[in-house]
Amino acid sequence: MSPRRRREAGGERPTVPAAEFASYYGRPVLKPPVWRSLDIAGYFFLGGLAGASSALAAGASWTGRPVLARNAQVAAVGAVGLSTAALVHDLGRPARFGNMLRVAKPTSPMSVGSWLLAAYGPLAGAAALSTLTGRLPRLGRAAGTAAAVLGPAVAAYTAVLIADTAVPAWHEAHRELPFLFAGSAAAAAGGLGLLTVPPAESGPARLLSLAGAATELTAATLIRRRLGLVARPYRAGRGGRLLRAAEGLTLAATAAAAAAPRRRLPSALAGVALLTGSALTRFGVFHAGVDSARDPVYTVRPQRERLRARRRAERPASAPGG
């Protein structure tokens, strides 16, 4: 058997005309991530929810919306707790979680993220605890403010974490992914607000969710437009399906939230849809990445084209040899 000359994989609407490309028996060039989607996409979602919620909580408490502030604070603590559990669960050696804080490496988004989480988690916890117990309010406030500053970083860094890999669909989208993630986090936090807070106080949640949804949808559109062949996993396959569902939910939710701002039930439904949409976005992105790593075409073809372009650019300039 000669190495399979493969036709383009997947994709019902190829953007690039199907052509043959050589690969080693169609095997992936890259190692797909070994992460479990539930753990890691879940972690991304929960981290985003927590981070954005902390920001929302701070804003709410400054502007005198105690229920929203409290609920968002509790949500942040719960989410960050769960997300950390998911992260630890996904380690090959969970007992060695502590090694994450063995060094601080700016080149490793995961290291940066671990330190972020290490700082943010207790702050979010302190803020929530103070609110719930009514103790040490000044300290609680300070913690809440700090958590609000760190929270968005927690929400966005995960985009860097996956973009900083060789996985084509992730890496190539490294400019858009932070916005997608931040937007998605905002939508989720807003959604949670809509779900848990009476209409009287949920105004900021609605606004935040609308802004988040808009950012999320824009970033996703940009990704699909800019990534060429590598965008396909965002359209087709499991990743594509999840993302389409996410977008549908987000659109529906924003419509509902915008249309009936003062009614409890539609708001709550919109909240659920936003949360679900945000989660699906992360799962969609996760699977799009895994799919793009599994199929060698996404590694080989863009690199080939890059090489060809470089050679074309070099040829007139440089002398032969080398």
Add this chain to the structure above:
Amino acid sequence: MSDPAADTGYADPPPRMGFFTDTSVCIGCKACEVACKEWNAIPEDGMELTGMSYDNTAGLGASTWRHVAFVERRGPVPAGPGGEGGEPSPQGAATPGREEGELRWLMASDVCKHCTHAACLDVCPTGALFRTEFGTVVVQEDVCNGCGYCIPACPYGVIDQRRGDGRAWKCTLCYDRISTGLEPACAKACPTESIQYGPVEELRERAASRLAALQEAGVRQARLYGADPDDGVGGAGAFFLLLDEPEVYGLPPDPVVTTRDLPSMWRHAAVAAAGLLGAAVLACLTGRRR
């Protein structure tokens, strides 16, 4: 040219060591695979007949640090004995229904590239992956917590997680052996000197002259892979002479260390995070006015 060991902070490190794997003389004996497993006590890695020519190892992985690829390929006729390249060789004599061109059976022993700019090392959050004084990249098995980050970070798909063990494993360039002046096990076992071990500087020169010799002999498909210090990973510490396009052997044609774009990623993330914070605050402020 950067010296990764010096860049890492080793004062006065020994010369950077690495491999030049000349696949034009690889006979596919897999002695390198076996020697590596034997020396490093690596467990069995599956007993599946893959149907990929004589390659039943399938690829590099946590329990396969050397992998010999077998490519059966019809293509342009390389230089025949005494002849010019491209001359039709009797070997290619047509069988009805078969593609034209000579059948070639390419074999190549793949390994971790010990990149000058190693993404795996860059992204490792625990410091389990580290740069040795020889400029090589090694996992410390007692530090690795199995976070799995290095795995999708590697642009060559080298490092992987061992099932049941949870940690990431890959070629150590026989750190234990070379530290005591021994040659790595795979190179030692290679009967044809397809795997050449030595100072990277020297190997690059050797590779260049081997390439020149082959091209002179009419083997026009010969090319170096990973030997260029200006490539996307700053040059590989283990580089290759190939007889076909890299992807034919399962290698990426133009790998780039992902962390090259990390500053840009952080910038974008910072803006996004700031945006998020801003949006939250703004939403509250706007909401109040209502």
Add this chain to the structure above:
Amino acid sequence: MAECHPVGFQWVMEAKARGATVIHVDPRFTRTSAMADLHVPLRAGSDIAFLGGLIRHVLENEKYFREYVLAYTNAATIVSEEFRDTEDLDGVFSGLDPRRRAYDFSSWRYEDAEVSAPSGLQEMRPEERDRVRGAARGEKHGSGGAEVSAGPMRIRTDETLRHPRCVFQILRRHFARYTPETVERICGIPQETFAKVCELITENSGRERTTAFVYSVGWTQHTVGVQYIRTAAILQTLLGNIGRPGGGILALRGHASIQGSTDIPTLFNLLPGYLPMPHADRGRDLEEYLRAETVRKGHWGNMRSYLVSLLKAWWGEAANADNDFCFDHLPRLTGDHGTYRTVLAQLDGVCKGYFLLGENPAVGSANARLQRLGMAKLDWLVVRDFSLIESATWWKDGPEIETGELRTEDIGTEVFFLPAAAHTEKSGSFTNTQRLLQWHRQAVEPAGDARSDLWFAFELGRRIRAKLADPAYRERHGLDDVEMDRPVLELTWDYPTEGRHGEPDAEAVLAEINGRDAAGRPLSSYLELRPDGSTSCGCWIYCGVYADGVNQADRRRPGSEQDWVAAEWGWAWPMNRRILYNRASADPAGRPWSERKAYLRWDESRRRWVGPDVPDFDPATPPDHEPPPDATGPEALSGTDAFIMQADGKAWLYAPSGLVDGPLPAHYEPQESPFANPLYGQRRNPVRSLPPPGREHFQPSDGERGAQVFPYVATTYRLTEHHTAGGMSRWLPRLSELQPEFFCEVSPELARERGLEHLGWATVITARSAIEARVLVTERMKPLRVQGRWLHQIGLPYHWGPNGLTTGDAANELAHIALDPNVHIQEVKALACDIRPGRRPRGRALRELVEEYRRRAGIDEQTGRQM
């Protein structure tokens, strides 16, 4: 070679790097082909036609090295008038006795030479002759030639090479019909490719250049295997490629010391150093034996010294001139006792006990089923191995248990399994293909009960001797004939032991093999051996390996620290000589044929031969030396008799004796072939060795009814990743995972023709059995155009069996036991077969399938047995 001798192949790669052209002749495209400049696929079993075509090309186009041929070969020798060639007799030589299926060699002799074929076969009664012949007499003198009993002066020659009966002209006529068209028709090699090979080989031979041939069992495992090598020898000799650096015919050998095990043989018909084993029917005493076996001229002339020294090594003080040095103690042959004959004897109930020391015939020997059925008839079986190989467990889980042919309860064989120590766990020597002895030292003590084979043999001997020497024991067992036990009781059996397990000291054995003089000092060369019992030597060709009391095989001076011949790495027999027949590297006057290929030269000022190697003859013999007419032995060699082991000092283009199937090679079809022999009416080797009817079924061949039932040719071979019958690889995960399943290799064309799917299953069937294998469809298998039709060949690696980490059917279930008559090797390289998709039937149904095929092909007891 890259597949099976990857470490040796590094030198081919090095030669290639220096500009050598590599041609690979093999039915399959292998790892070797991948490295070769030219791959020549041919039909398995057709190499004599291919090589014959090359010989014809060389002769017809005057491409031979004339001075060399004249000086060092028997080209000019006149052959007896009685000789008739295959060209005259439609494929057989004169002297064929169709009833006995054997040749009378007398007509093959040189003219005027005394009528005396090897081993005096002529003097015997016919039935006696058959028994002796059966004992593979052709194999004797493995390191030299057989005998020509004429004095050197009496051999008639014609230096003009024009005499119609001179060897050269016979050769020319014999090979005339091996034209490129014929080569194409028989081998499936396109004429264009063949022309390329002719050109490459001839251009690279002569004064300035030499070509080397490398072969292994792709050439030997045929019913005409020995003649394959003969053909190559003729070609190489004509081209002047023997005895010169970069030339030769290199036999790549098998197991790590298989060369050693022919030198100090595990072969039934040889004593150490290729001395023939005495036969029960003749050579009753030493004198008679020596008279029959000794050649007058050349180094075989000193056979008495070699044999007497051997007897002294074995029986020491007990051996003296009065008792023929215990010549009577040697066992005697009564016929063929080769491995396949032994299996038949087991089936006949004649052979009752069997030692398997490092062998796995239930997988590795042809017709594996017969091997197991034979073992099931034994009283006892001893297996010494690392793991429970198939030959040790067939009685409980072998294929015949599954088919119901055998039931464990019914098998009376008592099976002993004894764990063996591996080479890393013991010291000893390996003798490689270059005759180089290399010492290896024990690295670790064997684990558990494992012991070396040396320990086992020594202990077994010690214990048996203790028993035989114990009067009470003798009394108890009624052993009243002490005479009978003398050979055992009088053996020198006194090796020092060492280590935790009392392992005999391997160096002490080496010292015994090397030999000692009367004072017990180590000898340094076989020239010192004496016929009077004053020297002892366990193997005359190894004499010198312990010279000066130093283990010369243990020398490890790196190549970089010595000249290119590297004489101080290990030790090569004989006399540390690295190239045999190296006198031929210089012209008759003693000048190198060319400076480029200089090796030895005669230095007139020093009156000696000089060069990097040990000369193959007395270094002080000048090139113009003429021996006195009455000289014998080495002294009878002239200054130009380069082929010192041959009775006439010449390389034999034509072999007047020594082979039982003809003085020249002729193309015969394999025992089973889908093709007729287009050259002669005689289809197969007329004297090939077949088992008696009733034990084995053969298939019809082309032209015979039913042949179309087996339209394909299967060949069996090795993979780099496994070793032989699997005992050393199928139990190791490191190797098993590299080739985890038994497969067959087929071309895309055959896959289409038979509906075989890549990675699916296929069943391969012959008249013996049917096996299943996963299918690898690969363009490396190439259909060949043979005799006007497309031939598909099927590749079957033969490493698998039912035990171990990776299991599968054994290819040898398919193979038959038609053998080469000279050396009794099985024909496993060319088998006609059928293939079909799917797995094979299980249980009884398996035998039924085979029966069905036999019926369809009309196979009976007589099929395939025609001469």
